[in-house]
Amino acid sequence: MIQDIAQQETFFHSRLxxxxxxxxxxxxxxxxKSKRLKAGSYLFRQHSKATHAYTLISGALMLERTSQSGRRQVIDFSHPGNFIGITNNDEFEFSVYCLRDAHLQCYVRNNFLELADRNPVLKNNIRRTGSNVLTHTLDQLFALGQKKAHERVCYLLHELSLRQSGTDRETIDLFMNRQDIADYLGLTIETVSRAFSKLKKDGIIAVDSPHRVRIVEHEQLDTLASAR
Amino acid sequence: MIQDIAQQETFFHSRLxxxxxxxxxxxxxxxxKSKRLKAGSYLFRQHSKATHAYTLISGALMLERTSQSGRRQVIDFSHPGNFIGITNNDEFEFSVYCLRDAHLQCYVRNNFLELADRNPVLKNNIRRTGSNVLTHTLDQLFALGQKKAHERVCYLLHELSLRQSGTDRETIDLFMNRQDIADYLGLTIETVSRAFSKLKKDGIIAVDSPHRVRIVEHEQLDTLASAR
DNA sequence: CGCGTTGTTGACGAGTATCAACTATTGTGG
DNA sequence: CCACAATAGTTGATACTCGTCAACAACGCG
Known part of the structure; x- marks a missing residue:
């Protein structure tokens, strides 16, 4: 019940x-409309018609893109409050996979865009959200092009730390598995695992469990995250 | 004179x-307005106010982004006909550097967007152009995350082959230097150079001069370009 | 023609992928 | 609730790719 109120807040206070x-x-x-999605299912698939747009209220999503040869590139992870499905095209350019049982607000795209046409505030918010997708992708591009394995992991942890809801910026909830992280950072699961071990050994993070990490040295992590 | 007509054609037949x-x-x-730009100068800088948008009529441009630490990531190369400066933000997210003396059409952004508001065709064209930027960036992300050095070079050659004007898809005009290629593909100049040598040795390309490459085995190049 | 810039090649080492074995965690049925 | 199986994650050994440093070659320009 308390959680439900918090979820509504997330909806209405969404940047959008x-x-x-x-x-x-x-x-x-x-x-x-409200929509519930089970972990392990897809919200929509790459190349499907973009009929709706969504706001994530609770749960966790993953944006991914698959090449012809079947290899996957994870584009982003979504937290409550994130807007998904703003696309300039009529088709989605990526698939959205549900990592944790999710609750979404679901808008009819045409109505949504039509309102945006009449409402400069909403229009501006949408524009900025779209811009953030590109900015994020450009940052990721930089990470993949320039950074080393453990720096890329710091980059991810830094991002998650900033974006996860709640006030605790230290404890990070890794709601994705190692393969997802690897496909996000352009690495293999083994290298990701070794990167975590190295950061742990260097005293920068503490690994309570594979999916629960605490940031011990925030500054050092930030430095590594923005290295190069 | 003949060239000038061709340039006008490029303007009016632009996808935009x-x-x-x-x-x-x-x-x-x-x-x-028409604008001429000298090779070696910047059209605009990252974080400058996005007051105008541009269509490239002739010449060549390079889109780049610099991190806090001063390292550069090349985002894209522009060919005649390309539209530059569509941004959701009020500020540009990258700089545009002129690689070859350029002739541009230059639009006042507000007038342009206002017309787009009234004109669904133009609006749609802009939207699609913006989408292509994201799509391109996602492709590049995939290349940097998954492909090997020589495959990334093939990816670039393949792109250039498709986009360069004229009917000749075999001879490729590399209007950027090796450092630009390296910063585009997330490699070093030495690795780029070695990749060219390898492709030459394998008979996939012929290197007439450092800035003039011919594709000998188009199919093999495409295979390598889309590998993984 | 000499000089600076750009590109190429070689030797070597750092970093990451691969393959394999092992350990921890999660899920399931009794 | 436990035992077991299946899955996920870690660690080690090794090979390969790419970055780094250095020398050299080619090109462009005064």
């Missing part, structure tokens, strides 16, 4: 709707 | 203005 009036929000509510 | 009426084009012309 920041600055919208009560009336606007009611119109949004008119073409919005 | 595809499907626009004569009247629309006249309005576009109203807030459009």
């Amino acid at each position: 709707f920041k600055g919208l009036s009560k009336e606007d929000m009611q119109e949004v509510a008119g073409f919005t | 203005f595809k499907g626009l009426s004569k009247e629309d084009m006249q309005e576009v012309a109203g807030f459009t």
Whole structure:
């Protein structure tokens, strides 16, 4: 119950709707549906028609892209509050996989865009969200092109630390597995594992369990994350 | 003179203005200026105000991004016909450097966006162009994350082959230097050089001069370009 | 023609992938 | 709730790729 209120807050305070009036929000509510998604299923697939857009209320998602030869590149991980499905194309350019049982707000794309046409605030918010996708991808590009394995892992931990909800920036909940991390950072699972071991040995992080990591030396982690 | 006609053609047949009426084009012309840029100078810098947008008529540009630590990631190379400066943000997320004396069409951003608001065709074209930037970046991400040095070089050659104007898909004009290629592919100049040598030895390309390469085995090149 | 810049090649070492064995964790049925 | 199996993660040995440093070659320009 307390969690449900927190979830609603996440919805209304999402960057996407920041600055919208009560009336606007009611119109949004008119073409919005709630959706539950089980971990292990897909929200939508690469190349499917982009009929809807989504806000993640709770749970965790993963954006991935598969090449012709079947190899996967993980593009991003989604936290509550994130907006998914803003695409300039009519088709999605990636698949969205559910890592943890999720609750989403689901908007009809055409209604959404139409409202955005009339509402400069929303329009601007959407534009900025889209821009952030590109900025993020460019940062990732830099990480893959320039950084070493353990620096890439720091980059991920730094990102997760900033984005996860709640006030605790130290304890990081790794809701993805090692293969997902590897495919995100352009590494193998073994190298990712070794990177964690190295960071642990150097006293920068503490690994409580494979999916629960604490940042011990935040500054050193940040330095490594933005190295090169 | 003949070249000038060709350049005009490039402007009017640009994907950006595809499907626009004569009247629309006249309005576009109203807030459009011609601009010449010397090789070695910047069209605009990262973080500068995005007041204008551009179409490249002739010459060659390079999109790059610099990290806090001063390291450079080349994002893309621009050919005649390409649209530059579509950004969701108010600031540019990258710098644009002129590799070869360029002729550009230069639009006032606000007028441009305002017309786009009224004109669904143009709006759609802009949206698609923006989408292509993301798609391209995602492809590059995949290349950096998954491919080997010589495969990345093939990926670049394949791209250049597809995009360069003219009918000759075999002879490739490398208007950037080895450092630019290295920073685009996340490699060092030595590795890039060795990759060219290997492809030459394997009979896939012929290197007429450092900036002039012929594709001998197109199929093999494509296979390597899309490997993994 | 000499000089600076750009590109190539070689030797070597650091870093990452691969293969394999092992350990920890999670899930399932009794 | 436990035992066991299946899955996920870690560690070690080794090979290969790529980066680094250094020398050399080719090109462009005054």
